[in-house]
Amino acid sequence: MFKVPDHQVAGHVAGVGKLGPLVDDSGRFYKPLQDGKRGTEEVSFYESFTSNTKIPENIRKFFPIFYGTKIMKASTGTEHPHIVLQDLVSSRVSPSVMDIKIGSRTWAPEATEAYITKCLKKDRESTSVSVGYRLSGLRVFINDESGFYKPERDIMRKAGPDDVKLFLMKFVSSNPESEPDCSLAGSVYGGLNGILSQLLELKAWFEDQTMYHFYACSLLFMFEKGSALKGATTNAQVKLIDFAHVTEGKGVIDHNFLGGLCSLIKFISDIIPDKNHHENGQIEPQTAD
Template identity: 70%
Template sequence: MFKIPPHQVAGHHASNGTLGPLVDDSGRFYKPLQGDERGSAEVTFYKQFSTNTEIPDRIRRFFPVFYGTQVMKASDGFEHPHIMLQDLASSRSNPTIMDIKIGSRTFGPEASDDYIEKCLKRDRETTTLRLGFRISGLQVYVSEELGFYKPSRDLVLKSSIDDVKLLFRRFVSSNSSGSDPDYALASKVYGGPNGILAQLLELKTWFEDQTIYHFCACSLLFMFEKTMASKGETSNAQVKLIDFAHVTEGRGVIDHNFLGGLCSLIKFISEVLKDPEDHKTPGGDTLESTILVNNGH
Protein backbone atom coordinates (compact mmCIF):
# COMPACT_ATOMS: atom_id res chain seq x y z
CA MET A 1 0.00 0.00 0.00
CA PHE A 2 2.82 2.43 0.89
CA LYS A 3 5.68 3.13 -1.44
CA ILE A 4 8.66 5.42 -1.73
CA PRO A 5 7.65 8.58 -3.63
CA PRO A 6 8.76 8.00 -7.23
CA HIS A 7 9.17 11.71 -8.02
CA GLN A 8 11.03 13.18 -5.08
CA VAL A 9 13.97 15.29 -6.30
CA ALA A 10 15.40 16.61 -3.01
CA GLY A 11 15.26 16.08 0.75
CA HIS A 12 15.47 12.95 2.86
CA HIS A 13 14.96 9.55 1.28
CA ALA A 14 14.13 6.23 2.87
CA SER A 15 17.09 3.88 2.62
CA ASN A 16 18.87 1.34 4.81
CA GLY A 17 18.08 2.46 8.31
CA THR A 18 17.15 5.99 7.27
CA LEU A 19 13.64 7.29 7.53
CA GLY A 20 12.09 8.75 4.42
CA PRO A 21 8.69 9.81 3.17
CA LEU A 22 6.07 7.42 1.80
CA VAL A 23 3.05 7.82 -0.43
CA ASP A 24 -0.13 5.76 -0.71
CA ASP A 25 -2.64 5.18 -3.52
CA SER A 26 -5.15 7.69 -2.17
CA GLY A 27 -2.91 10.70 -2.89
CA ARG A 28 -1.35 11.18 0.51
CA PHE A 29 2.28 11.90 1.32
CA TYR A 30 3.63 10.72 4.71
CA LYS A 31 6.63 12.67 5.92
CA PRO A 32 8.41 11.32 9.01
CA LEU A 33 8.87 14.02 11.65
CA GLN A 34 12.49 15.00 11.95
CA GLY A 35 13.67 13.82 15.35
CA ASP A 36 14.73 17.14 16.81
CA GLU A 37 12.72 20.34 17.19
CA ARG A 38 12.42 20.63 13.40
CA GLY A 39 9.75 17.93 13.27
CA SER A 40 7.53 19.56 15.84
CA ALA A 41 8.16 22.97 14.29
CA GLU A 42 6.85 21.72 10.94
CA VAL A 43 3.74 20.18 12.54
CA THR A 44 3.12 23.41 14.45
CA PHE A 45 3.36 25.37 11.22
CA TYR A 46 0.94 23.12 9.32
CA LYS A 47 -1.58 23.15 12.19
CA GLN A 48 -1.40 26.91 12.55
CA PHE A 49 -1.43 27.60 8.81
CA SER A 50 -4.29 25.24 7.96
CA THR A 51 -6.60 27.06 10.39
CA ASN A 52 -5.31 30.58 9.82
CA THR A 53 -8.15 32.64 8.34
CA GLU A 54 -5.76 35.44 7.33
CA ILE A 55 -4.39 33.34 4.45
CA PRO A 56 -6.23 34.19 1.22
CA ASP A 57 -7.30 31.27 -0.99
CA ARG A 58 -5.17 32.53 -3.88
CA ILE A 59 -2.16 31.93 -1.57
CA ARG A 60 -3.36 28.80 0.20
CA ARG A 61 -3.38 26.93 -3.12
CA PHE A 62 0.44 27.16 -3.16
CA PHE A 63 0.65 24.97 -0.03
CA PRO A 64 0.14 21.19 0.27
CA VAL A 65 -3.10 20.22 2.02
CA PHE A 66 -2.45 19.09 5.61
CA TYR A 67 -4.31 16.01 6.90
CA GLY A 68 -2.86 15.78 10.41
CA THR A 69 -0.26 13.48 11.91
CA GLN A 70 -0.19 9.71 12.20
CA VAL A 71 2.08 7.16 13.86
CA MET A 72 3.26 4.65 11.28
CA LYS A 73 5.67 1.78 11.02
CA ALA A 74 8.54 3.22 8.96
CA SER A 75 11.24 1.69 6.80
CA ASP A 76 13.43 1.01 9.85
CA GLY A 77 10.75 -1.24 11.35
CA PHE A 78 9.94 1.12 14.24
CA GLU A 79 6.89 3.28 14.75
CA HIS A 80 7.35 6.98 14.04
CA PRO A 81 5.07 10.00 13.88
CA HIS A 82 4.45 11.24 10.32
CA ILE A 83 2.91 14.38 8.88
CA MET A 84 0.12 13.51 6.45
CA LEU A 85 0.08 15.77 3.44
CA GLN A 86 -1.32 15.98 -0.06
CA ASP A 87 0.93 14.04 -2.45
CA LEU A 88 1.63 16.83 -4.92
CA ALA A 89 2.76 14.45 -7.68
CA SER A 90 -0.01 11.85 -7.28
CA SER A 91 -2.10 13.07 -10.21
CA ARG A 92 0.87 13.21 -12.54
CA SER A 93 2.37 10.45 -14.64
CA ASN A 94 5.75 11.80 -15.77
CA PRO A 95 6.22 15.08 -13.92
CA THR A 96 9.10 17.38 -14.70
CA ILE A 97 10.07 18.83 -11.31
CA MET A 98 12.48 21.35 -9.83
CA ASP A 99 13.08 22.02 -6.13
CA ILE A 100 14.50 25.49 -5.37
CA LYS A 101 15.49 26.53 -1.87
CA ILE A 102 14.68 30.22 -1.51
CA GLY A 103 16.60 32.89 0.40
CA SER A 104 20.06 34.36 0.49
CA ARG A 105 20.55 32.63 3.85
CA THR A 106 19.05 29.42 5.23
CA PHE A 107 19.29 30.23 8.95
CA GLY A 108 17.09 32.45 11.07
CA PRO A 109 18.16 35.22 13.44
CA GLU A 110 17.64 33.01 16.51
CA ALA A 111 19.77 30.08 15.29
CA SER A 112 22.78 28.92 17.30
CA ASP A 113 26.33 29.89 16.36
CA ASP A 114 27.11 26.32 15.25
CA TYR A 115 24.01 26.08 13.08
CA ILE A 116 24.69 29.48 11.50
CA GLU A 117 28.27 28.47 10.73
CA LYS A 118 27.12 25.23 9.09
CA CYS A 119 24.41 26.95 7.03
CA LEU A 120 26.58 29.90 6.03
CA LYS A 121 29.27 27.53 4.74
CA ARG A 122 26.71 25.75 2.56
CA ASP A 123 25.12 29.05 1.50
CA ARG A 124 28.51 30.34 0.34
CA GLU A 125 29.45 27.09 -1.44
CA THR A 126 26.18 26.99 -3.38
CA THR A 127 24.48 29.84 -5.23
CA THR A 128 22.35 30.75 -2.17
CA LEU A 129 24.35 33.77 -1.04
CA ARG A 130 24.98 35.14 -4.53
CA LEU A 131 21.64 34.36 -6.20
CA GLY A 132 19.24 34.39 -3.28
CA PHE A 133 18.29 30.79 -4.05
CA ARG A 134 19.77 27.43 -4.99
CA ILE A 135 18.44 24.52 -6.97
CA SER A 136 18.23 21.53 -4.61
CA GLY A 137 17.21 18.97 -7.19
CA LEU A 138 15.37 18.38 -10.43
CA GLN A 139 14.11 15.76 -12.82
CA VAL A 140 13.18 16.44 -16.43
CA TYR A 141 11.13 13.90 -18.33
CA VAL A 142 12.85 12.97 -21.55
CA SER A 143 10.91 10.10 -23.11
CA GLU A 144 9.26 6.76 -22.42
CA GLU A 145 12.47 4.99 -23.43
CA LEU A 146 15.03 7.24 -21.75
CA GLY A 147 13.14 8.17 -18.61
CA PHE A 148 14.26 11.27 -16.73
CA TYR A 149 17.24 13.60 -16.81
CA LYS A 150 18.05 13.67 -13.09
CA PRO A 151 21.48 14.98 -12.09
CA SER A 152 22.78 13.86 -8.70
CA ARG A 153 22.26 16.00 -5.60
CA ASP A 154 25.98 16.76 -5.35
CA LEU A 155 26.21 17.83 -8.97
CA VAL A 156 23.15 20.09 -8.64
CA LEU A 157 24.47 21.72 -5.47
CA LYS A 158 27.77 22.44 -7.22
CA SER A 159 25.95 24.48 -9.88
CA SER A 160 27.45 27.83 -10.78
CA ILE A 161 25.22 30.79 -11.66
CA ASP A 162 25.66 29.91 -15.33
CA ASP A 163 24.70 26.29 -14.60
CA VAL A 164 21.51 27.54 -12.93
CA LYS A 165 20.68 29.58 -16.02
CA LEU A 166 21.22 26.52 -18.16
CA LEU A 167 19.10 24.31 -15.87
CA PHE A 168 16.17 26.74 -16.11
CA ARG A 169 16.42 26.38 -19.88
CA ARG A 170 16.95 22.63 -19.87
CA PHE A 171 13.90 22.36 -17.61
CA VAL A 172 11.63 23.60 -20.41
CA SER A 173 13.35 21.95 -23.36
CA SER A 174 12.02 19.03 -25.34
CA ASN A 175 15.60 17.73 -25.66
CA SER A 176 16.71 18.26 -22.05
CA SER A 177 19.31 15.56 -22.06
CA GLY A 178 21.57 17.19 -24.61
CA SER A 179 24.01 20.03 -24.09
CA ASP A 180 22.13 22.26 -26.53
CA PRO A 181 18.60 22.63 -25.10
CA ASP A 182 15.88 23.93 -27.46
CA TYR A 183 13.71 25.81 -24.85
CA ALA A 184 10.66 24.65 -26.81
CA LEU A 185 8.29 24.80 -23.83
CA ALA A 186 9.49 28.05 -22.20
CA SER A 187 6.51 30.19 -23.16
CA LYS A 188 4.02 27.45 -22.25
CA VAL A 189 5.52 26.55 -18.87
CA TYR A 190 7.01 29.83 -17.62
CA GLY A 191 4.75 32.21 -19.57
CA GLY A 192 1.01 32.76 -19.93
CA PRO A 193 -1.68 33.71 -17.41
CA ASN A 194 -1.36 30.41 -15.52
CA GLY A 195 2.33 29.85 -16.06
CA ILE A 196 5.06 29.66 -13.45
CA LEU A 197 6.04 33.34 -13.75
CA ALA A 198 2.44 34.49 -13.15
CA GLN A 199 2.24 32.26 -10.08
CA LEU A 200 5.54 33.60 -8.73
CA LEU A 201 4.32 37.18 -9.18
CA GLU A 202 1.16 36.31 -7.24
CA LEU A 203 3.33 34.96 -4.42
CA LYS A 204 5.52 38.06 -4.57
CA THR A 205 2.54 40.36 -3.99
CA TRP A 206 1.72 38.42 -0.85
CA PHE A 207 5.30 38.38 0.41
CA GLU A 208 5.57 42.15 0.02
CA ASP A 209 2.83 42.51 2.58
CA GLN A 210 2.55 39.46 4.84
CA THR A 211 4.27 39.62 8.23
CA ILE A 212 2.82 36.41 9.68
CA TYR A 213 5.55 33.91 8.78
CA HIS A 214 9.23 33.88 7.86
CA PHE A 215 9.80 30.92 5.55
CA CYS A 216 13.41 30.17 6.35
CA ALA A 217 15.00 27.35 4.28
CA CYS A 218 11.73 26.62 2.46
CA SER A 219 11.60 25.43 -1.12
CA LEU A 220 9.54 26.28 -4.15
CA LEU A 221 8.56 23.29 -6.24
CA PHE A 222 7.98 23.75 -9.98
CA MET A 223 6.04 20.96 -11.65
CA PHE A 224 4.60 20.35 -15.07
CA GLU A 225 3.72 17.53 -17.42
CA LYS A 226 5.84 17.70 -20.53
CA THR A 227 3.47 15.78 -22.76
CA MET A 228 0.63 18.14 -21.85
CA ALA A 229 2.79 21.22 -22.41
CA SER A 230 3.84 19.85 -25.79
CA LYS A 231 0.18 19.58 -26.77
CA GLY A 232 -0.21 23.29 -26.09
CA GLU A 233 -2.02 23.09 -22.77
CA THR A 234 -0.69 25.71 -20.40
CA SER A 235 -2.54 25.17 -17.16
CA ASN A 236 -0.58 22.19 -15.92
CA ALA A 237 2.40 24.17 -14.57
CA GLN A 238 2.27 24.33 -10.78
CA VAL A 239 4.23 26.17 -8.14
CA LYS A 240 4.14 24.88 -4.56
CA LEU A 241 5.83 25.81 -1.31
CA ILE A 242 7.25 22.95 0.78
CA ASP A 243 9.50 22.23 3.80
CA PHE A 244 8.47 24.27 6.81
CA ALA A 245 10.77 22.95 9.54
CA HIS A 246 12.38 26.39 9.93
CA VAL A 247 9.37 28.66 9.66
CA THR A 248 9.25 31.33 12.38
CA GLU A 249 6.81 34.07 13.31
CA GLY A 250 7.10 37.27 11.30
CA ARG A 251 6.27 39.57 14.24
CA GLY A 252 5.37 42.55 12.10
CA VAL A 253 8.32 42.22 9.70
CA ILE A 254 8.06 40.94 6.12
CA ASP A 255 10.14 37.93 5.10
CA HIS A 256 12.72 40.04 3.25
CA ASN A 257 15.06 37.07 2.91
CA PHE A 258 12.47 34.98 1.02
CA LEU A 259 11.16 37.98 -0.91
CA GLY A 260 14.62 39.01 -2.12
CA GLY A 261 15.34 35.48 -3.34
CA LEU A 262 11.92 35.23 -4.96
CA CYS A 263 12.53 38.47 -6.86
CA SER A 264 15.91 37.16 -8.02
CA LEU A 265 14.22 33.96 -9.23
CA ILE A 266 11.52 35.99 -11.00
CA LYS A 267 14.22 37.96 -12.78
CA PHE A 268 15.94 34.74 -13.95
CA ILE A 269 12.68 33.22 -15.23
CA SER A 270 11.79 36.50 -16.95
CA GLU A 271 15.14 36.47 -18.72
CA VAL A 272 14.53 32.96 -20.04
CA LEU A 273 11.17 34.09 -21.40
CA LYS A 274 12.62 37.25 -22.91
CA ASP A 275 15.64 35.66 -24.51
CA PRO A 276 15.75 31.88 -24.22
CA GLU A 277 18.95 31.63 -26.28
CA ASP A 278 21.03 33.79 -23.97
CA HIS A 279 22.76 31.27 -21.78
CA LYS A 280 26.13 31.13 -23.43
CA THR A 281 28.56 32.63 -21.01
CA PRO A 282 32.29 32.20 -20.58
CA GLY A 283 33.35 29.55 -18.11
CA GLY A 284 32.83 25.85 -17.74
CA ASP A 285 29.49 24.11 -17.63
CA THR A 286 29.82 21.56 -14.88
CA LEU A 287 26.47 20.08 -15.85
CA GLU A 288 27.52 19.31 -19.40
CA SER A 289 27.58 15.61 -18.69
CA THR A 290 24.10 14.21 -18.92
CA ILE A 291 22.67 11.90 -16.33
CA LEU A 292 19.63 9.93 -17.29
CA VAL A 293 17.71 8.03 -14.70
CA ASN A 294 14.99 5.71 -15.81
CA ASN A 295 13.17 5.35 -12.54
CA GLY A 296 10.63 2.81 -13.57
CA HIS A 297 8.20 4.83 -15.66
Protein backbone atom coordinates (compact mmCIF):
# COMPACT_ATOMS: atom_id res chain seq x y z
CA MET A 1 0.00 0.00 0.00
CA PHE A 2 2.82 2.46 0.92
CA LYS A 3 5.69 3.18 -1.41
CA VAL A 4 8.67 5.50 -1.78
CA PRO A 5 7.66 8.54 -3.88
CA ASP A 6 8.97 8.68 -7.45
CA HIS A 7 9.35 12.41 -7.86
CA GLN A 8 11.12 13.54 -4.70
CA VAL A 9 13.88 16.09 -5.48
CA ALA A 10 15.20 17.10 -2.05
CA GLY A 11 15.33 15.89 1.55
CA HIS A 12 15.91 12.43 3.01
CA VAL A 13 15.03 9.50 0.74
CA ALA A 14 13.45 6.42 2.30
CA GLY A 15 15.48 3.24 1.92
CA VAL A 16 16.58 0.14 3.81
CA GLY A 17 16.98 1.33 7.39
CA LYS A 18 16.56 4.96 6.26
CA LEU A 19 13.64 7.09 7.31
CA GLY A 20 11.99 8.96 4.44
CA PRO A 21 8.57 9.95 3.13
CA LEU A 22 6.09 7.42 1.80
CA VAL A 23 3.02 7.79 -0.41
CA ASP A 24 -0.11 5.68 -0.82
CA ASP A 25 -2.34 5.24 -3.86
CA SER A 26 -5.07 7.53 -2.52
CA GLY A 27 -2.96 10.68 -2.97
CA ARG A 28 -1.53 11.05 0.51
CA PHE A 29 2.06 11.82 1.44
CA TYR A 30 3.47 10.55 4.76
CA LYS A 31 6.36 12.60 6.08
CA PRO A 32 8.19 11.09 9.08
CA LEU A 33 8.21 13.52 12.01
CA GLN A 34 11.70 14.94 12.37
CA ASP A 35 13.56 14.51 15.65
CA GLY A 36 12.94 16.80 18.61
CA LYS A 37 11.49 20.26 18.22
CA ARG A 38 11.53 20.27 14.40
CA GLY A 39 8.91 17.57 14.05
CA THR A 40 6.59 18.95 16.70
CA GLU A 41 6.97 22.48 15.35
CA GLU A 42 6.11 21.40 11.83
CA VAL A 43 2.94 19.74 13.18
CA SER A 44 2.17 22.89 15.21
CA PHE A 45 2.49 25.00 12.11
CA TYR A 46 0.14 22.79 10.07
CA GLU A 47 -2.39 22.80 12.92
CA SER A 48 -2.18 26.57 13.35
CA PHE A 49 -2.34 27.27 9.61
CA THR A 50 -5.22 24.85 8.95
CA SER A 51 -7.41 26.43 11.63
CA ASN A 52 -6.32 30.02 10.96
CA THR A 53 -9.33 31.90 9.58
CA LYS A 54 -7.15 34.86 8.53
CA ILE A 55 -5.55 32.94 5.65
CA PRO A 56 -7.15 34.12 2.38
CA GLU A 57 -8.50 31.33 0.16
CA ASN A 58 -6.23 32.30 -2.74
CA ILE A 59 -3.22 31.75 -0.43
CA ARG A 60 -4.37 28.47 1.12
CA LYS A 61 -4.02 26.80 -2.27
CA PHE A 62 -0.23 27.28 -2.11
CA PHE A 63 0.00 24.95 0.91
CA PRO A 64 -0.38 21.14 0.95
CA ILE A 65 -3.58 19.94 2.59
CA PHE A 66 -2.90 18.64 6.12
CA TYR A 67 -4.68 15.44 7.24
CA GLY A 68 -3.21 15.16 10.75
CA THR A 69 -0.58 12.83 12.10
CA LYS A 70 -0.43 9.02 12.14
CA ILE A 71 1.83 6.52 13.87
CA MET A 72 2.62 3.90 11.25
CA LYS A 73 5.26 1.47 10.06
CA ALA A 74 8.03 3.70 8.64
CA SER A 75 10.35 2.97 5.74
CA THR A 76 12.79 1.64 8.37
CA GLY A 77 10.31 -1.06 9.40
CA THR A 78 9.70 0.39 12.88
CA GLU A 79 6.72 2.37 14.16
CA HIS A 80 7.17 6.12 13.73
CA PRO A 81 4.88 9.19 13.80
CA HIS A 82 4.22 10.75 10.37
CA ILE A 83 2.63 13.99 9.18
CA VAL A 84 -0.10 13.09 6.68
CA LEU A 85 -0.28 15.53 3.77
CA GLN A 86 -1.68 15.86 0.30
CA ASP A 87 0.68 14.19 -2.21
CA LEU A 88 1.43 17.16 -4.48
CA VAL A 89 2.54 15.14 -7.51
CA SER A 90 0.43 11.94 -7.32
CA SER A 91 -1.96 13.10 -10.04
CA ARG A 92 0.84 14.12 -12.39
CA VAL A 93 2.51 12.22 -15.23
CA SER A 94 6.29 12.70 -15.42
CA PRO A 95 6.34 16.05 -13.62
CA SER A 96 9.34 18.35 -13.79
CA VAL A 97 10.00 19.55 -10.24
CA MET A 98 12.24 22.20 -8.69
CA ASP A 99 12.76 22.80 -4.95
CA ILE A 100 13.96 26.31 -4.01
CA LYS A 101 14.79 27.15 -0.41
CA ILE A 102 13.75 30.78 0.10
CA GLY A 103 15.48 33.43 2.21
CA SER A 104 19.01 34.76 2.57
CA ARG A 105 18.86 33.49 6.16
CA THR A 106 17.64 29.98 7.03
CA TRP A 107 17.77 30.49 10.79
CA ALA A 108 15.26 32.18 13.07
CA PRO A 109 16.52 34.87 15.49
CA GLU A 110 15.58 32.58 18.40
CA ALA A 111 17.69 29.62 17.21
CA THR A 112 20.62 28.34 19.27
CA GLU A 113 24.16 29.64 18.66
CA ALA A 114 25.28 26.24 17.35
CA TYR A 115 22.39 26.04 14.91
CA ILE A 116 22.91 29.62 13.71
CA THR A 117 26.62 28.96 13.08
CA LYS A 118 25.82 25.82 11.10
CA CYS A 119 23.10 27.50 9.00
CA LEU A 120 25.09 30.68 8.39
CA LYS A 121 27.95 28.60 6.99
CA LYS A 122 25.59 26.85 4.54
CA ASP A 123 23.87 30.11 3.68
CA ARG A 124 27.20 31.77 2.86
CA GLU A 125 28.55 28.79 0.91
CA SER A 126 25.41 28.56 -1.19
CA THR A 127 23.56 31.36 -3.01
CA SER A 128 21.26 32.03 -0.04
CA VAL A 129 23.23 35.06 1.14
CA SER A 130 24.05 36.43 -2.30
CA VAL A 131 20.86 35.71 -4.24
CA GLY A 132 18.29 35.37 -1.42
CA TYR A 133 17.51 31.69 -2.12
CA ARG A 134 19.20 28.43 -3.13
CA LEU A 135 18.25 25.45 -5.24
CA SER A 136 17.68 22.30 -3.17
CA GLY A 137 16.52 19.95 -5.89
CA LEU A 138 15.82 19.76 -9.60
CA ARG A 139 14.34 17.13 -11.89
CA VAL A 140 13.42 17.97 -15.47
CA PHE A 141 11.55 15.60 -17.78
CA ILE A 142 13.32 15.24 -21.13
CA ASN A 143 11.14 12.70 -23.01
CA ASP A 144 9.88 9.13 -22.60
CA GLU A 145 13.10 7.64 -23.99
CA SER A 146 15.63 9.68 -22.01
CA GLY A 147 13.60 10.09 -18.84
CA PHE A 148 14.71 12.83 -16.46
CA TYR A 149 17.62 15.24 -16.18
CA LYS A 150 18.60 15.31 -12.50
CA PRO A 151 21.82 17.10 -11.52
CA GLU A 152 23.77 15.66 -8.57
CA ARG A 153 23.07 17.23 -5.19
CA ASP A 154 26.68 18.30 -4.96
CA ILE A 155 26.41 20.30 -8.21
CA MET A 156 23.28 22.03 -6.90
CA ARG A 157 25.01 22.79 -3.62
CA LYS A 158 28.01 24.41 -5.29
CA ALA A 159 25.93 26.47 -7.74
CA GLY A 160 26.75 30.21 -7.87
CA PRO A 161 24.35 33.00 -8.92
CA ASP A 162 24.95 32.39 -12.65
CA ASP A 163 24.42 28.63 -12.25
CA VAL A 164 21.13 29.29 -10.46
CA LYS A 165 20.02 31.43 -13.40
CA LEU A 166 21.07 28.63 -15.78
CA PHE A 167 19.15 25.95 -13.81
CA LEU A 168 16.04 28.16 -13.85
CA MET A 169 16.43 28.31 -17.64
CA LYS A 170 17.12 24.56 -17.99
CA PHE A 171 13.94 23.87 -16.03
CA VAL A 172 11.90 25.30 -18.95
CA SER A 173 14.10 24.11 -21.83
CA SER A 174 13.41 21.34 -24.33
CA ASN A 175 16.77 19.72 -23.65
CA PRO A 176 18.07 20.58 -20.17
CA GLU A 177 21.31 18.72 -20.85
CA SER A 178 22.51 21.14 -23.51
CA GLU A 179 22.40 24.93 -24.03
CA PRO A 180 19.00 26.08 -22.65
CA ASP A 181 16.51 27.20 -25.33
CA CYS A 182 13.83 28.24 -22.78
CA SER A 183 11.20 26.94 -25.19
CA LEU A 184 8.71 26.42 -22.34
CA ALA A 185 9.41 29.72 -20.56
CA GLY A 186 6.29 31.38 -21.96
CA SER A 187 3.94 28.56 -21.00
CA VAL A 188 5.46 27.55 -17.64
CA TYR A 189 6.76 30.81 -16.15
CA GLY A 190 4.57 33.20 -18.16
CA GLY A 191 0.85 33.31 -18.81
CA LEU A 192 -2.12 34.17 -16.64
CA ASN A 193 -1.84 30.88 -14.72
CA GLY A 194 1.92 30.54 -14.98
CA ILE A 195 4.50 30.43 -12.20
CA LEU A 196 5.31 34.16 -12.29
CA SER A 197 1.68 35.05 -11.87
CA GLN A 198 1.40 32.68 -8.87
CA LEU A 199 4.57 34.10 -7.30
CA LEU A 200 3.17 37.63 -7.61
CA GLU A 201 0.01 36.48 -5.82
CA LEU A 202 2.15 35.07 -3.00
CA LYS A 203 4.26 38.23 -2.89
CA ALA A 204 1.20 40.43 -2.33
CA TRP A 205 0.32 38.32 0.70
CA PHE A 206 3.88 38.39 2.06
CA GLU A 207 3.91 42.20 1.84
CA ASP A 208 1.06 42.24 4.31
CA GLN A 209 1.01 39.12 6.50
CA THR A 210 2.72 39.35 9.90
CA MET A 211 1.56 36.02 11.34
CA TYR A 212 4.34 33.64 10.31
CA HIS A 213 8.03 33.79 9.41
CA PHE A 214 8.94 30.94 7.06
CA TYR A 215 12.60 30.15 7.74
CA ALA A 216 14.20 27.36 5.66
CA CYS A 217 10.93 26.84 3.81
CA SER A 218 10.90 25.84 0.13
CA LEU A 219 8.91 26.77 -2.93
CA LEU A 220 8.16 23.77 -5.13
CA PHE A 221 7.66 24.42 -8.85
CA MET A 222 5.95 21.67 -10.85
CA PHE A 223 4.74 21.29 -14.41
CA GLU A 224 4.12 18.63 -17.00
CA LYS A 225 6.17 18.89 -20.11
CA GLY A 226 4.59 15.68 -21.39
CA SER A 227 1.11 17.21 -21.58
CA ALA A 228 2.55 20.39 -23.05
CA LEU A 229 4.18 18.39 -25.86
CA LYS A 230 0.77 16.89 -26.61
CA GLY A 231 -0.77 20.36 -26.90
CA ALA A 232 -2.34 20.52 -23.42
CA THR A 233 -1.37 23.07 -20.78
CA THR A 234 1.74 22.54 -18.68
CA ASN A 235 -0.34 22.76 -15.49
CA ALA A 236 2.40 24.79 -13.80
CA GLN A 237 2.01 25.06 -10.05
CA VAL A 238 3.76 26.64 -7.08
CA LYS A 239 3.56 25.14 -3.58
CA LEU A 240 5.16 25.96 -0.24
CA ILE A 241 6.67 23.06 1.72
CA ASP A 242 8.85 22.32 4.79
CA PHE A 243 7.66 24.16 7.87
CA ALA A 244 9.93 22.81 10.60
CA HIS A 245 11.40 26.29 11.19
CA VAL A 246 8.34 28.52 10.93
CA THR A 247 8.10 31.02 13.79
CA GLU A 248 5.49 33.55 14.88
CA GLY A 249 5.63 36.81 12.95
CA LYS A 250 4.81 38.97 16.01
CA GLY A 251 3.47 41.84 13.94
CA VAL A 252 6.47 42.04 11.57
CA ILE A 253 6.37 40.93 7.92
CA ASP A 254 8.65 38.06 6.84
CA HIS A 255 11.17 40.40 5.16
CA ASN A 256 13.65 37.53 4.82
CA PHE A 257 11.26 35.36 2.78
CA LEU A 258 9.84 38.34 0.88
CA GLY A 259 13.29 39.60 -0.17
CA GLY A 260 14.24 36.17 -1.52
CA LEU A 261 10.89 35.83 -3.26
CA CYS A 262 11.35 39.20 -4.98
CA SER A 263 14.82 38.12 -6.11
CA LEU A 264 13.38 34.91 -7.60
CA ILE A 265 10.59 36.89 -9.29
CA LYS A 266 13.18 39.14 -10.92
CA PHE A 267 15.21 36.17 -12.27
CA ILE A 268 12.09 34.49 -13.64
CA SER A 269 10.72 37.69 -15.19
CA ASP A 270 13.99 38.07 -17.06
CA ILE A 271 13.66 34.55 -18.52
CA ILE A 272 10.15 35.11 -19.92
CA PRO A 273 10.92 36.40 -23.40
CA ASP A 274 8.01 38.78 -23.85
CA LYS A 275 5.66 39.07 -20.92
CA ASN A 276 2.89 40.55 -23.06
CA HIS A 277 2.59 37.48 -25.28
CA HIS A 278 2.35 33.70 -24.84
CA GLU A 279 -0.32 34.03 -22.20
CA ASN A 280 -2.33 31.05 -23.48
CA GLY A 281 -0.30 28.38 -21.73
CA GLN A 282 0.65 26.73 -25.05
CA ILE A 283 4.15 26.00 -26.22
CA GLU A 284 5.78 28.44 -28.55
CA PRO A 285 9.54 28.00 -28.93
CA GLN A 286 11.52 30.95 -27.58
CA THR A 287 15.13 31.80 -27.12
CA ALA A 288 16.07 33.74 -24.02
CA ASP A 289 18.17 36.81 -24.64
